[in-house]
């Protein structure tokens with residue numbers, strides 16, 4: 001709480017992140033940071049208003065939580081609804097079409113984040129002028145690279161169009177299957193672009209690697225801290241973004257839980273509520289709220305999995321850990337590099353899937369099995385582990401919905417990054433510049449947060465920093481000055 | 483001559499309308515040639531700086547902060563466009579209008595199966611904006627000059643409307659570009 005002896009600084013709105021939030025810093029009279037918080041300021045009430053809707057609406061409704069990763073919600077809901085209609089195994093065509101859609105989404109989302117949102121900080125500098133520090137500035141200074149980014153995101157979106165019928169908020173997945181296969185002309189159009197995508201993905205990995213290693217001295221501690229890590233893995237421990245079971249490791253790599261079935265998530269995870277944010281704070285129950293918080297997303301996934309089953313990405317994964325001093329890595333800024341390793345992995349999976357004749361199969365929907373009234377599904381969304389849990393009554397109406405979205409899992413981690421950067425970069429400084437405040441956002445951006453779905457909520461992500469003196473007088477208030 | 487200025491914001495929306503704008507793909511080069519961007523979530527301009535020619539609004543109004551930003555846009559923008567179903571009629575977020583707000587909070591922060599909240603306190607810090615009693619479309623709050631329907635409107639729809647307005651014309655969109663899905 002703001003006691004009278006502090007100054008309050010607000011950064012608002014947070015930009016180049018998806019969704020809405022704000023950061024507040026409380027400083028004492030010697031400008032030392034007393035409190036640093038990321039607040040999520042939207043609330044939607046999805047869990048409640050979905051009640052009473054028929055279950056088959058859920059996959060198309062729930063994706064409207066998030067236009068950045070609609071496919072993740074669409075598919076996670078569809079997987080849960082498969083359970084409701086008693087389907088445990090999809091026909092190969094349906095399963096592979098959904099996977100293609102999912103990896104298309106990973107590809108476009110990672111390209112979007114790296115090229116449109118994060119690269120201005122990395123390529124133009126943390127303290128580049130506000131006017132230039134955005135994608136337009138990247139286009140001006142690195143036109144070739146910017147165009148590659150545009151084309152890569154477009155490629156991912158084209159895959160979504162071909163599998164879901166629409167680039168944003170499509171309808172591909174239906175209970176027990178999919179509503180279309182991939183035609184040969186659609187496949188060939190995508191295949192024609194694939195060699196470029198593979199080549200550019202490798203270049204993107206190299207770019208992120210060179211950036212990270214080139215500045216490692218500065219980046220190693222930037223917003224970093226030790227933490228647990230969570231992600232889904234296959235039975236053999238390999239990375240699987242569409243389907244898998246939960247594994248958690250600690251900051252040294254010790255396995256905390258492994259191969260947890262989605263249906264058992266409540267044994268493992270709970271979410272703490274704190275009055276100052278609409279976004280809850282998930283933690284591992286075995287460790288409790290104080291020590292059980294964890295990170296998810298690209299770096300956490302690489303920390304958790306034993307291998308990647310595509311050769312180029314596997315080589316890139318090994319290189320990352322060799323260069324950073326072994327697995328797991330707790331370096332926050334290494335998220336960008338890990339994200340590009342996954343981008344490359346997605347391109348390889350897409351290549352493998354496009355070569356599979358099952359995509360032209362005609363068997364699209366599994367026959368309904370024995371009806372169930374409760375179902376849980378998990379997948380790895382671009383930003384991390386996503387959980388959907390539904391109960392449905394005998395009239396087919398939803399009676400309970402619980403979503404633990406990826407960005408919510410990173411809530412504590414983002415708060416720690418904010419605090420660490422505030423302590424290191426802002427504490428004790430008499431004057432707080434826009435560039436210093438941008439560093440706080442850079443720490444948050446590493447997680448590619450999607451605050452839009454994080455609260456199943458509406459709103460904005462403002463970053464506001466206020467400086468208050470010992471008597472509670474506002475010394476300075478920055479809302480990202482224009 | 484100075485380029486026309488465009489500002490964009492997301493209120494109670496999912497960012498899908500912004501993503502659809504990015505789906506203009508390579509045409510973004512054309513766009514940054516033709517216009518300057520003022521406040522937008524894709525740059526770091528946090529408040530509108532001067533007068534803006536075209537303001538694009540995604541999402542309706544769900545909290546007091548949304549209303550504040552929408553009014554700021556109305557004051558500063560010559561033309562204001564409601565982009566997408568959320569801005570035009572509240573969209574999926576407005577489904578909460580069918581349920582008392584208290585019940586939405588209860589479900590999210592007290593009764594959900596994974597919730598751990600022994601104090602039973604619902605988030606209420608002064609740092610988080612108060613919610614409106616109901617989610618409202620933008621034209622209930624300020625005058626809106628154009629409405630572009632769709633969830634989201636396609637990149638082609640956005641492109642056709644923007645290029646017409648930038649050329650000083652009123653957009654005449656063919657039937658295929660106007661969708662209500």
Ligand code: SF4
Pocket residue numbers: 064067168169494495496497498499540541565566567568569573574632633634635
């Ligand atoms: S209209 Fe659709 S795409 Fe646009 S913000 Fe609303 S839900 Fe998202």
